[in-house]
Amino acid sequence: MSKFKEVVIIGGGQAGLAMGYALKQHKISFIILDENGETGTSWRKRYDSLRLFTPRNYSQLHNFTFEGDPNGFPHKDEVVLYLQKFKSVNNLPVINNQKVIKLSNVSNQKFRIFTQDQCYTARYVVVATGAFHHPxxxxxxxxxxxxxxxxxxxxxxxxxxxxxxxxxxxxxxxxxxxxxxxxxxxxxxxxxxxxxRIPQRIAGKSLFWWLETLGVSIVKPDSLVGKFIQKRDxxxxxxxxxxxxxxxxxxxxxxxxxxxxxxxxxxxxxxxxxxxATGYRNNYSWVDIKGVLNDVGKPIHKFGVTNVQGLYFLGLSWQSKRSSALIYGVSDDANAIAEKIIQR
Missing domain, CATH: 3.50.50.60 (FAD/NAD(P)-binding domain)
Structure with a gap:
């Protein structure tokens, strides 16, 4: 027998947590399905010396404080602890060890989400598995x-x-x-x-301060500036x-x-x-819904909103702006999708 929730978020990383927080502010019932055993696993697996190229004050979900020097660059282990604390303090309902193996739509009003040992039913689904999945x-x-x-x-x-x-x-x-x-x-x-190459600090200010001040951080992917940056990142x-x-x-x-x-x-x-060091490709073969993916298996969407009512994506590279796949930018996209769900 399937378990019903108003919203099911698939993915318990930074995108899934940001989405959960945005929904909780509006008192919408939801759960987060995470294939890993604990929050932050994907970060813990990365190479030992990894540090973010965004400073701590630009590496926050929904303005949740990142402890330490705000102008310093956090180590990957700090990111793990930050995400775990964000989940705990905000009491987000994450269900671990739940790898989704199939997503289908029962009707225009309901979806079914199958994991290896459970079935969930939801009116809305947010696929928040991020932009860096399969090497x-x-x-x-x-x-x-x-x-x-x-x-x-x-x-x-x-x-x-x-x-x-x-x-x-x-x-x-x-x-x-x-x-x-x-x-x-x-x-x-x-x-x-x-x-x-571009330095992390320019004239004593963070690169991301300059990007915000000059409006570069909010340019849309289909704009002339957005297309230029994507080709020459x-x-x-x-x-x-x-x-x-x-x-x-x-x-x-x-x-x-x-x-x-x-x-x-x-x-x-x-x-x-x-x-x-050739990047990643997302594999959405488990999404068994017509019209969601294009011929090469990428989501068809506009700023995360698909043409299937109630189905959304979050954390994609350049979803709405350059920082959409980063801790720095995913919260804005989560808020926007939460508003779409509220409107429906």
Whole structure:
């Protein structure tokens, strides 16, 4: 027999918690289904030295204070404790170890949510599984490389075999890992486009203070400025200074075969270790509702609102603005979706 709730939030990370808080302010009945055993698990799994590139005063859910220097950059373990405290203080009803395996609609007014051992029924569903779920590795390699991992499995330099290491992907994660490994390994970094860097502080102010002051943080994804930024999103922080000194930067990897990596505009080289900093892809194959996903499996939505009445997404990259997938920006989107639910 299924359990009924007015709203079911799928995902217990920062997006799910932000959504729960927004609904609670309006006294709407809801539960949060989290596939993990405890809040913050996804952050705890990330590499040991990870720090946010947003300062503490720009890393808060619904203005809930992040303890410590407001201008400092929190370590990943601080984020775990922050999310756990946010859930506890606000008494949010999170049900752990509930991985959703199917979402279907019974009618225009109800949804069914199936986990591995339970069935829930709801009038509204918010898919808040975030933007970073399934590690993506391009199919351009064979099995000749002795050591190969995705950046999501990277923890620290001791984990990587001694000697040369190739990092494929020069986004923020690839740059940070390359900078850290440059102190212990010979590092080659493969980039697919030119690297543009922007510091975390400008003229004594946080980068995010400037983004807010200049209105950049609220530009819409379909605006001219939004489209420009999405194509040229810069690297944030000072790690690129280390890259320029100690890391060999080459062009895009085209193939890795028989232990040799070939590049678009750089000489080929022998490779023994690879870290794929190639991002993530969301897998919504468990969403069994017509018209929700496009031909490549991405949600069809406008600022998180789908064309299926009562179904919403939250925490997507560039959902309504650049910071939608960050702790910094997800609360605004949660409030907007809560208002949509209230209106219905």
């Amino acid at each position: 993506f590795i391009p199919h351009i390699h064979d099995d000749s490389i002795p050591f190969m991992i995705h950046a999501s499995d990277y923890q620290n330099p001791e984990q990587i075999p001694k000697g040369d290491v190739l990092i494929f992907g020069a986004g923020n994660t690839g740059i940070q890992i390359a900078a850290e490994l440059s102190g212990t390994h010979t590092v080659t970094l493969s980039k697919s486009k030119s690297i543009k 810069p690297i944030i922080g000072d790690d690129y200074k280390t890259i320029k000194k100690y890391v060999e930067v080459v062009s895009r990897v085209e193939a890795v075969k028989e232990g040799i990596a070939s590049f678009k505009n750089s000489p080929s080289k022998e490779v023994k270790s690879i870290i794929w």
